[in-house]
Amino acid sequence: MEPIVHKASLHATQPAAVKTDPSMSTEPKETIKGDGESSLPERNKGQPLNSANPVAMDDLEATPNAYEQADTPPDQETDYESSDSSVGQGFNNIRLPYVGMGGGFDIYRAAIRLGTDKVTKFTTRQIGTDNQKQFIPINGRELLLYQSEKRVGVDLQAFVCLNRMKSPTQGSWRLEMRLLFDARSDSILLLNANKHMPVSRQDIFVNELTASPAKPPIAVELHQSLALRAVSHRIVWLGEHIFDIDVFPRRYLSLRTPNYEPVKTGAKRAFEPSSSSPRAGPSTAKRARAETSDGLTARTTIYTMPPTSEFCAESCDTAEQSSVADLCHPLESLHLGSVIHVANGNREGDYSLVYKAPVFDNGKSLVFQAHHTKLGKLTVVKLHRNNVDLEDDYAAQEHWAVTHHWLREVNYHGRVGQHPNIASLVGYDARFLTLYVEHIEAPSLHLYRQCGTNAYCTMTTRDAEKVFSRLIDAINFIHLHDIIHNDIRPANILYTRERGPVLIDFGCAASESVVHTGGTRWYIPPEFMTGGTRGRPGDIFALGVVMLFLLGEMPLPETQSPQLVWEPRLLRQSSPEGRKARQTMSAWMEIVESASETLERNWVDDRLEETIMLAVTGMVAMEADTRITGRKIQEDLMTSMFG
Incomplete structure (x- = not known):
């Protein structure tokens, strides 16, 4: 044998x-x-x-x-x-x-x-x-x-x-x-x-x-x-x-290249297991595999060209095609003017992405603007990064964790994206782990602030009221679908007076039966620290903190100085790090309570509607069972408007 x-x-x-x-x-x-x-x-x-x-x-x-x-x-x-x-x-x-x-x-x-x-x-x-x-x-x-x-x-x-x-x-x-x-x-x-x-x-x-x-x-x-x-x-x-x-190699990538010269060529990345990893697989010598030289091996060629509307509208049947395959990730290497063509089993499903501008990159996800030729408009492309060493014995488990995250976001965002105050999910592609989201020409709420540290909001009270009333409706809509957003914060809310507020980013979304440990620390509810729960009251609390910023009762939490920082994942641990995280979060909750009391104490009728003032103070209640609900807020708003 x-x-x-x-x-x-x-x-x-x-x-x-x-x-x-x-x-x-x-x-x-x-x-x-x-x-x-x-x-x-x-x-x-x-x-x-x-x-x-x-x-x-x-x-x-x-x-x-x-x-x-x-x-x-x-x-x-x-x-x-x-x-x-x-x-x-x-x-x-x-x-x-x-x-x-x-x-x-x-x-x-x-x-x-x-x-x-x-x-x-x-x-x-x-x-x-x-x-x-x-x-x-x-x-x-x-x-x-x-x-x-x-x-x-x-x-x-x-x-x-x-x-x-x-x-x-x-x-x-x-x-x-x-x-x-x-x-x-x-x-x-x-x-x-x-x-x-x-x-x-x-x-x-x-x-x-x-x-x-x-x-x-x-x-x-x-x-x-x-x-x-x-x-x-x-x-x-x-x-x-x-x-x-x-x-077989991936044959669904190609570039439409009408008389343009290639500026970048990539070949397959070699994944070397870390020698220090306790789970490293067989040695590089045993696992090394030479690239094949037959017709099954494809390479990547990316062309740069002026992103003109004529090119975007060109039929893929008349465009010259070039094979595209192994980069670390094909979309990660795009830059201004780069165009990548994605083929499907039938021509009607083909589309191209024309790279326009970067938006965000945190290592785990990459976000950029691109013209999507099948949709015929500018979209926001969100790419879930999968930086797994393929030589690792448990690479598939780690790969599946990222893939499952992508599936969950597509599922939840797609179910609620039809609300006018939620950015629409207009497409996705499992081959790249990408989501294609409606592009909205609007700044996020965290940009409506003063410069420097301890930056207060520069938005008017009427704008803040508009944000509040529209977002409560959007959050209730999400909750009706048994979905929790888990990351409501100013950076995830776009706003213009014409469009109103628009909620984005469902990367932390989960069902009500699942407790998510992520999100942004200053908007996580106190019950997560004490009882390990979040759910609908957690989203309500997060919006309450956003409103305290919009109404000028506290600076943007991300700009506070000295800044209170803790790791949410440590809150439920009994270690010294866990105790320190709970102490820091408790100090932050005292700041939130103080801002809420100041709002109620200094309330003036002609500056802010009483219904909104009472709702905001009720949203940041420290006990989840006494916190006002989204449905009650909406009922109170309807009563104040129509009697």
Whole structure:
């Protein structure tokens, strides 16, 4: 038997086939970390996860686009005809009809060929905004995996019958894995999700078919992952050749280049595992993989040109096309005037982005303005960064945390973006983990302030009242959809007198059943410190703090001097750092209470409506159960207006 390479230990033996009944395990409960990523409390990397889901998706289950449970009936069944032709032939012709999972036209990224007749059933479930499950009949020996702007990956299950004397149900073992498309490279991440198997039968063995015959297979242990680069791979489990998978380069990126010279060319980034990382995988020498030189390898060429309307309106059928593939992330390298063309399975879905101006970059997300040719207007592009080392044994788990964050934001923002005081989500693309948001030519509220530290608001009282009445309606609308924004602050509210206030950024949004530990510290409610809760009262408290700034009762919290700073994630800890964080937050709450008392004490009827004054003081009440509700505020406003 040929030697085996384990990703973690670099030594193992391939298990023999043993028949037992798969065991079930409990599902951990999800919390949301401060940076918007998902985490599982009381679980370190390498411990069990929620079924085949590396991260629970409970907060998505309330919507039609929720990730379905494993026992959900399939949306549709599709027969795949067996094929004797080589799967690798003709794959540069990317525009093929999308088969079997929802219709339309998508672009394929991989082909799977079953390698044994012992596979009795094969199921897949698309992961994205249009999740669907399907059963693949065994007479279909070949399956194409597609990628589109709606899909981030696929879950696979193969039922392997090792004893033909028994029925397929009684004698079958279930192989489970997740495949995730990487936004920065041509690789597909394979995650071992074999949690229902005994420990000795969980490992999946992967051979790169283009590698030297002497190179041993790599063993991928439970909850570990392996980056499958754009070549052919063989999957072996329980001593059986389950299937081969051919991974193809991304062919959905190109540049329309009418007589312009390239100014930048990028090639695939090499991901080197950190030598200091305690979870680093095999050595660079063992894991190094040379780039292929055949036609499957694509490169990136970005062209700079004047962003004229004539170019934006040009048909992609007449524009010259150039292949685009591996940068660290294609959109991260765009600059003023750069144009990137994104192809879909049908020409009608193609679009281009013409880079206009940067907006924001905090390391985890990148925001910039771009002209979207399909939408025909300027949009705000928000990119979720995925800075995962693909050579890391747990890269897929970290990759999924970022992807799940993106899915959650698309889900929540899309459900409430139709409100006039909420920026509309006009599109998204799972291939880049981007959201395309309505562009609004308006400054945010934190810019309506004096210069320097302890900067007070320069907005008029009438403008502040307009912000208040419109935003209360928007927040109530969000809450009616069982969504909590969790990051209401001046920087996330745009304002002009013509448009009124517009709420943006749903990166911290969560369902009411999920407690989010993120947001901006000065707007987090006190009950999070004392009881670990937030919910609707938390959004109301945050807007109350915003109003104290707009009404001139306190400077913009971000500009206070000396500044009170603490880490919200430490508030629930019993460590010395946690105690210090609670002391600092308590000092801040005293400032909020003092500003509220000053507003009530100095209230003048002709300066501010009494209804708004009482509402604001009630919004920053220190006890959540005594805090005024959004519905009560709206009722009081209607009463004051119409009697």
